[in-house]
Amino acid sequence: xxxxxxxxxxSILCQRLVDAGHDCDFLPEIEPEEIAAKLKDYQGLIxxxxxxxxxxxxxxNPQLRLIARVGSGMENIDVNYAQSKGIICVNxxxxxxxxxxxxxxxxxxxxxxxxxxxxxxxxQGKWLREENRGFELMGKVVxxxxxxxxxxxxxxRLRSFGVTVIAYDKYKSGFGNDFxxxxxxxxxxxxxxxxTLHLPLTQETNYLVNARFIKRFRKKFYLIxxxxxxxxxxxxxxxxxxxxxxxxAALDVLExxxxxxxxxxxxxxxxxxxxxxxxxxxxxxxxLTRQSFYKLSDVMATKILDILSHTxx
Numbered sequence: 046x047x048x049x050x051x052x053x054x055x056s057i058l059c060q061r062l063v064d065a066g067h068d069c070d071f072l073p074e075i076e077p078e079e080i081a082a083k084l085k086d087y088q089g090l091i092x093x094x095x096x097x098x099x100x101x102x103x104x105x106n107p108q109l110r111l112i113a114r115v116g117s118g119m120e121n122i123d124v125n126y127a128q129s130k131g132i133i134c135v136n137x138x139x140x141x142x143x144x145x146x147x148x149x150x151x152x153x154x155x156x157x158x159x160x161x162x163x164x165x166x167x168x169q170g171k172w173l174r175e176e177n178r179g180f181e182l183m184g185k186v187v188x189x190x191x192x193x194x195x196x197x198x199x200x201x202r203l204r205s206f207g208v209t210v211i212a213y214d215k216y217k218s219g220f221g222n223d224f225x226x227x228x229x230x231x232x233x234x235x236x237x238x239x240x241t242l243h244l245p246l247t248q249e250t251n252y253l254v255n256a257r258f259i260k261r262f263r264k265k266f267y268l269i270x271x272x273x274x275x276x277x278x279x280x281x282x283x284x285x286x287x288x289x290x291x292x293x294a295a296l297d298v299l300e301x302x303x304x305x306x307x308x309x310x311x312x313x314x315x316x317x318x319x320x321x322x323x324x325x326x327x328x329x330x331x332x333l334t335r336q337s338f339y340k341l342s343d344v345m346a347t348k349i350l351d352i353l354s355h356t357x358x
Contacts, residue, residue, distance in 0.1 A: 046110070046353060049084060051075050052093035054115050055342035065350055081105050088358065091115060091345070094305040098122040103130060110358040113349055115341050117141065117195070117332065118273060120246045121304045133356065135348050138194040140341030141332030146198030148331035149241055149271050150206075152295035155325055156267055157182055162322045183207035188237030190230075191272065192220055196243035200225040211236060234261040239269065246273035256281040259290060267292050271331040274298035279314045286321060293323035297331040 047068040050059060059069040075083065077096050084090060089111040090098065098112055100123055109132055112122055117138035124134045155161050158179040166173055187203060189196045189212040197220070200210045204224045211228045212220070221227035233240070240262075244250045254268070254277040268291055270277055279300045285291045296318070301310030306329045318324050352358075 046089055046358065047087045048089035048091055049087040050091040051080055052091075052095050052115065054091065054093065054345075055339045057339060058091065058115070058342035058346045061343075061346035062349065065353075067353075084109065089113065089349070094121055096121070097304055098127070100126050103127055103132065111135070111349065111352065113137075113345055115140075115345050118245055120273070133352060133358070135345070135352065137341050137344040137348060140344040141334075141337035142194040142198040143340075144334040144337040145195045145243075145271055145331045146202045148297065148327070149195075149199045149269055150202050152269050152271070152297070152325055152327070153182060153187075153239060153241070153267070156269075156293050156295045156323075161325050182239075185209070185238040186211060186236045187239045187241065188233040188266075189213070189225070189241055189243060190233060191243035191245075192217055192225075192227075193243065195272070196241075197225075199241055199243065209236075235263050237262060237266050238264060239267045241269040242272045242276055244272050244276055246275055250276050252276070252278045254278065254282070256284065259285050262290070265290055265292050268294045269296075270294070271297040274300040274302050279312075279318075283314045283317050286317075286323065293325075294318075295325040295327075297327045298329050299326075302329065 048062055050069065050071045051073065053073040059071050062069045080096055081102055084106045085108065088108050090109060091113045093115050096102070098121065103109060103123065103126060111133045112127055114122060114136040117136055119134065119136055122134060127134050159177040163173065163177040183206060186209045189199060189210065192212045192214040196212060200212060201224070203210050210225045211232060212225050213228055213230050213233050218227065242254070252275065259281060268282070277300060282291065282294060286294060299308055301312065301315065302308045318326060
């Protein structure tokens with residue numbers, strides 16, 4: 046099979062495909078407008094987020110048999126249409142689950158212990174101790190919505206912090222164990238002190254966290270989002286941060302990101318989030334470590350080779 050790789054990925058991916066007898070062209074510098082014409086010579090497309098693989102791209106490439114996204118989210122691929130054309134779609138969320146799990150816990154601790162705001166104050170010559178008295182994670186109830194690779198990675202890392210971890214997943218059941226309780230969404234609303242989101246972006250989850258959703262929480266809470274920005278309606282988040290219903294927020298993703306994760310929006314909401322002392326922002330790096338760069342590609346190679354060994358494409 047002949048593969049075209051259009052994004053920067055670890056060389057292990059192409060190496061393993063070639064070692065297995067496949068052709069692989071690695072063109073991470075290719076311009077987006079060149080891809081559709083180039084793709085006609087290939088049966089497999091491997092990408093991260095350079096382009097949107099929509100109906101038009103798929104229809105102009107009749108040889109296409111496999112689309113592989115090196116990463117977790119599949120929102121830049123029209124998976125339903127691709128599958129209707131007999132094209133297999135695959136991703137590799139297992140490759141950065143550890144990174145996302147660690148980053149999420151780091152955001153929780155930084156938010157509760159005022160790490161970022163006090164660091165910024167010291168850089169300005171301010172040594173404020175009592176003003177930065179924080180809260181312990183121990184004893185809190187952490188609510189996880191979405192219990193796939195990322196949600197479970199967070200729960201695993203919280204085992205030693207003395208917290209109660211509860212999780213809800215609309216499409217999964219039977220995952221409760223000694224360190225996470227499987228609960229209903231109503232129980233999430235009832236008990237959560239810290240909410241962390243680990244959901245794909247779909248029509249169902251777009252703006253899931255809005256004013257109506259936030260009002261359903263019995264207690265004031267902290268919000269962590271390392272999944273996709275458009276799951277949270279920023280205007281409503283800002284509204285409830287100002288009201289104090291949300292104690293603080295740590296966001297690795299923002300609603301205004303483009304499909305390729307670039308972000309150049311300058312709205313009043315963004316200005317507020319940037320200046321609010323109880324908000325931490327990171328530039329979509331939760332899954333971005335030196336280790337995950339390798340693991341994402343290695344996992345993808347394993348999945349592709351497994352598919353090819355069991356499927357005639």
